[in-house]
Amino acid sequence: MGMKVVVTDYRPEWAEEFEREAEKLRAAFGEGLVALYHVGSTAVPGLAAKPIIDILPVVKEIADADRAAPALAELGYEGLGEYGIPGRRYFRKGGDNRTHQLHVFAAENKGEIGRHLAFRDYMRRHPDEAEKYGALKKKLAAAFPEDIDGYCDGKDAFVKEAEKRALQESAALRYLSENPALFVDMSECVKRGAAEILYAGEDGVFLAEKSSLIHMLAADSEEAARALLERCPMNLPEGERKFIVAHGEGVRRAVYSRFSVRAETPCYQVMYAGTPLPLKGLLHFRRAGREEAEIIGREYKLESPENIEKLCKEGKIWCGFAAGEEGEVFVGFIGRHPEGSMGLLQVFPEYRRRGYGEELESFMIDKFLEEGLVPYAHIIDDNRKSVNLQKKLGYVFADEKIFWMAL
Numbered sequence: 001m002g003m004k005v006v007v008t009d010y011r012p013e014w015a016e017e018f019e020r021e022a023e024k025l026r027a028a029f030g031e032g033l034v035a036l037y038h039v040g041s042t043a044v045p046g047l048a049a050k051p052i053i054d055i056l057p058v059v060k061e062i063a064d065a066d067r068a069a070p071a072l073a074e075l076g077y078e079g080l081g082e083y084g085i086p087g088r089r090y091f092r093k094g095g096d097n098r099t100h101q102l103h104v105f106a107a108e109n110k111g112e113i114g115r116h117l118a119f120r121d122y123m124r125r126h127p128d129e130a131e132k133y134g135a136l137k138k139k140l141a142a143a144f145p146e147d148i149d150g151y152c153d154g155k156d157a158f159v160k161e162a163e164k165r166a167l168q169e170s171a172a173l174r175y176l177s178e179n180p181a182l183f184v185d186m187s188e189c190v191k192r193g194a195a196e197i198l199y200a201g202e203d204g205v206f207l208a209e210k211s212s213l214i215h216m217l218a219a220d221s222e223e224a225a226r227a228l229l230e231r232c233p234m235n236l237p238e239g240e241r242k243f244i245v246a247h248g249e250g251v252r253r254a255v256y257s258r259f260s261v262r263a264e265t266p267c268y269q270v271m272y273a274g275t276p277l278p279l280k281g282l283l284h285f286r287r288a289g290r291e292e293a294e295i296i297g298r299e300y301k302l303e304s305p306e307n308i309e310k311l312c313k314e315g316k317i318w319c320g321f322a323a324g325e326e327g328e329v330f331v332g333f334i335g336r337h338p339e340g341s342m343g344l345l346q347v348f349p350e351y352r353r354r355g356y357g358e359e360l361e362s363f364m365i366d367k368f369l370e371e372g373l374v375p376y377a378h379i380i381d382d383n384r385k386s387v388n389l390q391k392k393l394g395y396v397f398a399d400e401k402i403f404w405m406a407l
Helices: 013-032 063-074 110-125 127-143 148-176 184-191 222-231 249-258 290-299 305-313 356-370 384-393
Strands: 033-039 053-059 077-079 089-093 100-106 195-201 204-209 215-219 243-247 263-271 284-287 317-324 327-336 342-347 376-380 402-406
Touching (some): 013 033, 013 063, 063 077, 063 100, 110 127, 127 148, 148 184, 148 204, 195 222, 222 249, 249 402, 290 317, 290 327, 317 356, 327 356, 342 356, 376 384
Parallel strands (some): 053 100
Antiparallel strands (some): 033 053, 089 100, 263 376, 284 317, 327 342
């Protein structure tokens, strides 16, 4: 009898099951083990899957997998050699009705290891894609309940296309990790699943933030940036403000060589890499309502009124209130710009020099951290008060400026 194809809704206990099995596997592989990863669909929260725990052990050399085979057999694993993938050692537990499977690779096999991890991380970053993938698998399981080949063939095109995008995102994050502070806006955009990647390679990354269509460019040199601008089609919004954020002076010059730039704003990019900041209790906070949104739209000049209204509706602007003689007083606000950076910080003139700006920003830093995001901001280079505040709060400053360039 062949393997039955059963796809179930995601189960939180799959993560716990991996951890339990991982402890046994670490002992079985011993000193030859480099790393152990939970991969496949059961490693993606919310994704429907066959209830089989896929595990990717990385060993120093592939012979370490062969040496571990007797210990793995005692745990119930059957070794099937490469099983169709050169350089792999495949083990399964449970035969045709398997419960666990191991895909073992040597540490030098970065291609296969990277492919598995990139696909997993892509699905974690893109819950909409995970939902589509889960629905497809359920449909195929119903159509091919006892035909694993038919099931696999049916999802092959989806998997290949998703894997292509996953590897592109992985390449982008690898490049951007070389200078975390300078490229934090771009890497966070990718990690949020908000990036349309136009190019990612060893010489640079070019992307557009999906909701705002703000383009961001990083490259090794002016020449590399020029080449990317020449060969990458851009999805610029019609009839709206168009921006490219150039990272570094060389990229800035490349943008000038390719486009007619209407205006530019040099900025320091700052990144917070610390722990949550204690608040002093000076303010209490709530998201901007209709009344506050109208005031913010009038007062804040670095975003369009349309963007302010949209950000307020999306709950991305927070207001600070202080105790007054006749009740609470709206003293200032802070939020997230459309492309994801922290900003929109303003304390109304009559309430300045009371520590409210620091309290608002500390509150927002903590909000970012609660959501698993890296707090970062763009500070216009002549705004000395803001520069001093960021230094006081412990931000890391990038080693080059970025340039907001209006086309």
